[in-house]
Amino acid sequence: MAKEFLSGNEAFAYGIRLARPQVISAYPITPQTIVVEKLSEMVEDTSLQAEFIHVESEHSALSCAIGASAVGARAFTATSSQGLLYMAECLTYASGGRFPIVMMNANRSTALPWNIYGDQRDSLSLLDCGWIQAYAENAQESLDLALMSYYIAEHKAVSTPFMANLDGFVLTHTYEVVEVPEKEQADLFLQPYKTENKMDLATPRNLAFSVGPDHNIAFKYKEHVGILNAKKAILEAESKFAEIFGRKYSGLTESYHTEDADYIIITLGSIAGLVKETVDKLRAQGEKVGLLRLRYMRPFPNEEVAAAVKNAKAIGVLEKDISFGNEGTVYTNVNSALQKAGISVPSSNYIGGLGGRNIPEEEILYIFEDLKNEKGIIEFLGVGGAKA
């Protein structure tokens, strides 16, 4: 296994090359562009045998990927922010058609105001579109996710498209030493895509049809079951991944010192790295604090969240998102998990990092301190008097 110095974008592209997609259709957008450029170079130097389609928009990028998937090809696309919103119609199309396309999304703020920097409003606003949603913390996890994403999406019991999210710039453009698996190992891990859900010249099919009121809900139920089945497929993929590559992942969530923690921050994406460091510092001072990182938002880790925080005195959900007129979407989902499990723990919502604003260590320290009040608030970090 070779070590390389790669950005998140590059690491993801390396992972995609190992997954051998047959069709790549993508449109450039900051901060995703480097993935597309990197994959183009790989196609040019023949280290990746794929049809690279220079589409004229994100809508066409995903529409093209759906077409390729509908004839049984493994398809990849990547986007960000406005691009993700522009292709939104195709998102529900891909999931409803059960086409296991993989897309990398570079998390970026959505206009207005215009802003190219990272927050998670783009993907979280599309949480309900039927895609598996994963959030990477670092470049290594990005590469590994790229490879695992196809295993999970194409799993027979799942057959659901997969959106892998990387924080814009903070992760997409930051370089780390990354272990790059060998091709032969990757081929052991991931088999070629085989499906019956395709148009086939030997046995013609009509796909993507209309379903009226009588049967529609049955189709939607099956779609729901498919994405729920991803929970098992994720564990299966990670176990096989650990066997072959030696790197272990922990399923839908990652717990960091939550077992005995009084105060827990729940968050997702690259900010988890800083929260871990802060937890270490506070633990050294004798404070019982912990982190629960949500690696997946869909399917949502209801049981894992409840199990991790059931003994805590208070939890804080830190997210780069706001559902205007209510609260952060992650917070809503976390509270629902607690309510369903019958757990009553004060939970607060800290909205931060919007439009790429840095979340410094002081703000993490502030959250852990504020949680001691155990009162349950919704707060925009760093905005004077913006408590809701």
Add this chain to the structure above:
Amino acid sequence: MSLNAKTLNEDEFFFGHKACAGCGGSLAVRIALKVLGEKAIAVLPAGCMSAVGFNFPQLCFGNNAIISTFAGTASMLTGVEAGLRAQGIHDFHAVGFAGDGGTADIGIQALSGAIDRNDDILYICYDNEAYMNTGIQKSSLTPFGAKTTTTPAGKNIRGNIRPKKNMFEIAAAHGIAYAATASVGYLNDFINKVEKASKIKGTKYIHVIAPCPTGWGTATDETIDFAKEIVDCGLWYLAEYEGGEFILNHQPKEFTDVAQYLKKQSRFAQLTEEDIDTVRNSRDQKWESIQKNYKRI
């Protein structure tokens, strides 16, 4: 020997659907699929033909077929073509059937992208001159003077005030491998063009006039008559674009009366003599330019 209506494949690939009586669009799809055969993979966007042909569990295509998003006919065709080619499969025809709205309005960006890439696909626009599936609203291919539900004829405005966009020449302006106009009223010409297109590599665009009795306000047994007459009176023409040249396939000896063509359709019932002169003049202008710029066979 080239195909014609008599020698056409007797197999049916589009049947049992619930299109309106006299539907020109369904005829265009049915005939084109007979030409292309069982190896056709059809992509149809939201629109009349997908609405009438894909109602689970009553699926009406004998060959492979899929509905695309409204804007995504061409981009999905691209994916189908690339996906099969990437798997080493080459003996198929990726064919799209989109209406005038799906082609000239919401789908023009994806179509332009596909032509620009010269993707090996055949795109057939069945033009019934309005958004008929949603109940007759104006598209950019609705002709001047036509009454639709969004261009009602009242005291202030008498129907659509803008001329029909020339999609054939727009496709050609990309330097497309092959483009053609056709009409279901000249079926052998349409059949020949589909057959010819199926043998050309690169992007092919065929624009076929397909009258809609429901939207045009004509009798259901007059579809073919109107599809002939629109050519005979010069408001439509049969042509090709190939190798950088425009070719006129059919020169009517003398145009039939435009007024007669218009007055038989209730969508044009409100037109004044002055309006009809406008239609006639714009026809003559177009033909002047055709005579100048198109080669004749």
